[in-house]
Amino acid sequence: MSRLPWTWPSRLRMILPHAALAAVLAGIMVLPQPVCADGSVVVTPGDSLDAATLEDLVRRSLPGPEGGEWSIRIVQPGLPLFNPAAEPLSITVALDEAKPMEGGRGPERVNGWLRATDARGHGARLRLVAELQVLxxxxxxxxxxxxxxxxxxxxxxxxxxxxxxxxxxxxxxxxxxxxxxxxxxxxxxxxxxxxxxRAARAIHRGEPVRIVFVDRGLQLTVTGHALEDAAVGELGRAINTTTNRQVQGRVVAPGEIVIGGSGP
The missing domain is CATH 3.90.1210 (Type Iii Antifreeze Protein Isoform Hplc 12)
Structure with a gap:
């Protein structure tokens, strides 16, 4: 990759180890940059590439996870990255792994390169490391x-x-x-x-219930109060307030127990 015609402190080479290049590029201004249709970001002179923008670039380079979305944290390079050039730079991302592994109990890592190119094709690159999780x-x-x-x-x-x-x-x-x-x-x-x-309780201990006795087509309804909580379809115990006797039947609706027959 050819060099960018920039005048940098100490006249550093354009392709530098991460720590040195990050130190040169570190800036104060952090402005989100829109992602272009071709998957690049243009950083104008004096602006910076921030974490949210770089995460979006990485996200667009990954296959979408089934039934979720990527959560991305940039590990390397350090951000923000300042554009010290006198012209805009086009920033692109190339990932080494086409499809990071999913699963496990922690984030997966994906490696790649961040490339900065000017209008004449001169450029530099930085090592890119990101942690990925499916949300x-x-x-x-x-x-x-x-x-x-x-x-x-x-x-x-x-x-x-x-x-x-x-x-x-x-x-x-x-x-x-x-x-x-x-x-x-x-x-x-x-x-x-x-x-x-759990299944919603249809009768509750101590609350009034309707007790329905069913026998050979005949039906008798009395009042009572529940001795326990129970859901529809479960057996529930209650006291028949007419006879003061304990009975057990199938809970068929909120506040209703059926004894005998099959219930509604």
Missing amino acids: ETIPVPLRPLAAGMVAAPELFGEAAWPRSRLEDDVIRSLDELAGLELARRLPAGRPIRRAAL
Whole structure:
């Protein structure tokens, strides 16, 4: 690669070790630069290449991960990089690995080169190292939630979370919360594991229930109060307030137990 016609301190060569070149290029002004259609960024004289812009360049050079997006952290070179030339520089990225590995419990690394070229084709390059993680958008509580609360959609928002830190039983969508309630307290902003959820209780200990006796086409309804919590489809115990006797039946709807027959 030919040299850029710049006058640099100590007349350093254009292709330098990372530490030396970073020291020469380090600047104070940090302005985000738009990425061009060809995947390059133009840094005008006196401006700098910032971390967000370089991360975007790297992201555009990677294949999109399935069901998520890349989180990128630039390890090398040090940023921002200042353009000391009297003309704009076109910045491009070339990665050594075409497809970084996913999985594991930490970020993967990808290596490559950052290239700076002027209008005459003169240029320089810097070694590029970046850490990559796949971010997956998942539902999280908007605030701390108490055990026993129904998992209503308005209680949850969405957050991007590193896939490598998500357990296999983490809830991935709001649809998975339908008909469930919290089996234990949930902190705000954290992934929700299935073990923290259960089927929503349709009867609650100490609360009134309707007890329906069904026998050979006949139906008798009395009132009572529940002796335990139970979800629809589960067996639940209650006290028949008419006879003061304990009964057990199938919970078929909120506040309703059926004894005998198959229930609605």
